[in-house]
Amino acid sequence: MTNRRKFLSVFSATLAGTLFLNACGNPPEKGGGADGGTASAPVADAGLETKTITLGYVPIVEAASLVVGVEKGFFAKHGLEVKLAKQASWPAARDNVVIGSAGGGIDGGQWQLPMPHLITEGIITNGNKVPMYVLAQLISQGNGIAVSNSLKKANLRVDLTPAAPTILGFPKTEGRKFRAAHTYPNANQDLWIRYWLGAGGIDPDKDIELLTVPSTETLQGMRNGTMEAFSTGDPWPFRIVRDDIGYLAALTAEMWPVHPEEFLAVRADWVDKHPKAAVALLKGLMESQQWADKAENKTALAQMLSSRAYFNTPAAVLEPALKAEYKLGADLKPSNDPKLGPLYWNSDRGVISYPYKSLSLWFLVESLRWKFHPGKLDTIEQAKALVDKVNREDLWRQAATELGLPAGDIPKGSSRGKETFFDGIVFDPENPQAYLDSLKIKR
Incomplete structure (x- = not known):
């Protein structure tokens, strides 16, 4: 990693x-x-x-x-x-x-x-x-966390707790850990997805694989299964939904208003x-x-x-x-x-x-x-x-x-x-x- x-x-x-x-x-x-x-x-x-x-x-x-x-x-x-x-x-x-x-x-x-x-x-x-x-x-x-359509059934949302078993069960069902990404380590978009995961009972450093990926690779990475979730600013989360690659699990405005x-x-x-x-x-x-x-x-x-x-x-x-x-x-x-x-x-x-x-x-x-x-x-x-x-x-x-x-x-x-x-x-x-x-x- x-x-x-x-x-x-x-x-x-x-x-x-x-x-x-x-x-x-x-x-x-x-x-x-x-x-x-x-x-x-x-x-x-x-x-x-x-x-x-x-x-x-x-x-x-x-x-x-x-x-x-x-x-x-x-x-x-x-x-x-x-x-x-x-x-x-x-x-x-x-x-x-x-x-x-x-x-x-x-x-x-x-x-x-x-x-x-x-x-x-x-x-x-x-x-x-x-x-x-x-x-x-x-x-x-103006930020969001988008999730791959492969997780539509789990319907990940702001409160991640109901979907935590799906994420934690990836090693057993997929043979690897759940993959999430952000654009730069130790800053905004990394912190948003860490807070979201942590609030849902998931340790971002132990339970999943957390990657750093440029925002320009967002769409392709989600398409080819490189990642299941991505934290970044619009227009990327919106484009993931528009192109039917994934859905918006959480707006950062829902996590922390203003x-x-x-x-x-x-x-x-x-x-x-x-x-x-x-x-x-x-x-x-x-x-x-x-x-x-x-x-x-x-x-x-x-x-x-x-x-x-x-x-x-x-x-x-x-x-x-x-x-x-x-x-x-x-x-x-x-x-x-x-x-x-x-x-x-x-x-x-x-x-x-x-x-x-x-x-x-x-x-x-x-x-x-x-x-x-x-x-x-x-x-x-x-x-x-x-x-x-x-x-x-x-x-x-x-x-x-x-x-x-x-x-x-x-x-x-x-x-x-x-x-x-x-x-x-x-x-x-x-x-x-x-x-x-x-x-x-x-x-």
Whole structure:
């Protein structure tokens, strides 16, 4: 299993490198900012320390607001040219941010957590420490766990307990362990499927085989039986259902409503050298997120993302996913609740974009749960100190104030409060140890 993980990580990092797309070539259209179709004209001279930044992205719905910011001119409005660079995989993004844009890589971009924190400490970069800052949350939700049609009879759903005997019985019935996959180890999509399995009484390190597979291999892997389950962002889970390869066992929104998903993080040296440009980046992002979140813009958003330059995926696949028009479970029960879909700005828990330290802490506490990084990340105190070093709530607040956001949309503190999961487990950021103690399956 370890050799396969290493092989796939190296393969995916080497496969296609990075495709750079100067997506700022189109000037902003005339319009009315976040409330209308497009941003207003670019700022003639915003007084920024630099006029450009290169951001990496992976073509899943988590990246939507970055694309909107470029195509609708929200970044340009604030005097910044954002160059988007499509990443072949998460290992490629990791390697490219270490290189930096000066060496042909990237300055930052879209990240699964806790990748920026781990890169800061050199934990996933062979000891090469590249300090980063988490500036904003890009999205909440928009992820799912898809299951092969070979398990239709078991009808795996959010509560996995009824289907646990089927999964645990694979060695006897299939001659091997149940296989599940995610796109990058020890980060978002790995943690979602681990939580799901653990809540159902299945140990992801002992009872099954857990693989790392690039999202582009999702469809083929499910078709040929390489895996029985896959955790990743839309449009991939939606495509698995649409192509009748499998079904959606669980939306991450069902597991943890309004959960933190992927984030904007940038190299600390770039931010420290260009603080005004960093605030301009955030202002453009906030307006982009507001635009992407509006129901009336979902069709246009799907069309925008579908282009070959970005996702190269049919709009007919993207639009239902953006509108949360899902078919859940083996019986394909229709679900049209917008609260279960991708959220870019508004939610029942307040503004999505804010980089709460409490939410980042959960990812590092989960790293402790599974003992991902022994000798490098071993205590809750280390986790808290790392979050304090990396999360820059101050820059978000500055950008929000300059943008003129209502005071009610600007959080006053670093904690969103207690978080409750579908199985009744509570994460209290004031007492992470109690959360760890409450989990039955852990290392």
